[in-house]
Amino acid sequence: ETGVTQSPTHLIKTRGQQVTLRCSSQSGHNTVSWYQQALGQGPQFIFQYYREEENGRGNFPPRFSGLQFPNYSSELNVNALELDDSALYLCASSPGGTGFNEQYFGPGTRLTVT
Amino acid sequence: QQQVKQSPQSLIVQKGGISIINCAYENTAFDYFPWYQQFPGKGPALLIAIRPDVSEKKEGRFTISFNKSAKQFSLHIMDSQPGDSATYFCAGVSGSRLTFGEGTQLTVNP
Numbered sequence: 482e483t484g485v486t487q488s489p490t491h492l493i494k495t496r497g498q499q500v501t502l503r504c505s506s507q508s509g510h511n512t513v514s515w516y517q518q519a520l521g522q523g524p525q526f527i528f529q530y531y532r533e534e535e536n537g538r539g540n541f542p543p544r545f546s547g548l549q550f551p552n553y554s555s556e557l558n559v560n561a562l563e564l565d566d567s568a569l570y571l572c573a574s575s576p577g578g579t580g581f582n583e584q585y586f587g588p589g590t591r592l593t594v595t
Numbered sequence: 596q597q598q599v600k601q602s603p604q605s606l607i608v609q610k611g612g613i614s615i616i617n618c619a620y621e622n623t624a625f626d627y628f629p630w631y632q633q634f635p636g637k638g639p640a641l642l643i644a645i646r647p648d649v650s651e652k653k654e655g656r657f658t659i660s661f662n663k664s665a666k667q668f669s670l671h672i673m674d675s676q677p678g679d680s681a682t683y684f685c686a687g688v689s690g691s692r693l694t695f696g697e698g699t700q701l702t703v704n705p
């Protein structure tokens with residue numbers, strides 16, 4: 482069974498640019514959540530996708546957007562990058578459904594904005 | 596809005612000792628309270644979780660104590676080992692959304 486994978490591992494961008502981060506969910510999982518983890522902080526919820534539809538969003542501006550594909554992989558897009566967007570971006574997949582479902586996290590993408 | 600407050604920020608214990616990490620929450624809509632363990636370069640991994648109608652849950656060396664009236668919960672790591680050295684996060688779950696605490700960096704000295 483393949484776990485959650487993310488690409489790229491590291492990324493350096495310039496302020497004002499756009500970036501796309503990718504996530505492959507674990508086999509059998511139809512729900513993907515994205516989190517931003519600033520250095521020394523806990524992850525903060527960006528949004529969640531369930532069966533290709535956005536299913537909840539945290540306190541992030543519209544320049545953070547996403548997609549989920551029919552195979553349940555997902556992308557996170559960030560436009561007009563700001564210095565404060567520098568963080569570890571984590572993707573987590575879960576089997577969905579009601580009740581608490583364990584979210585399995587990928588290793589993250591480290592984004593640095595200069 | 597910080598809905599889960601975690602303490603201490605860092606903790607150093609000796610091998611064999613007990614590690615205790617505390618969390619307090621504000622959001623009464625949380626319906627599950629998990630703890631995550633994160634090693635450098637890795638994503639968080641679920642360690643143990645508890646429902647709010649249970650006061651204690653134990654899995655091996657790890658125990659969650661939960662006080663619903665005080666809106667507090669804690670993680671106890673018994674017989675702490677150097678391999679337990681990691682960052683620990685408490686969280687609250689509402690509608691499958693995780694709200695994390697700030698994290699506790701645990702160091703277990705041999």
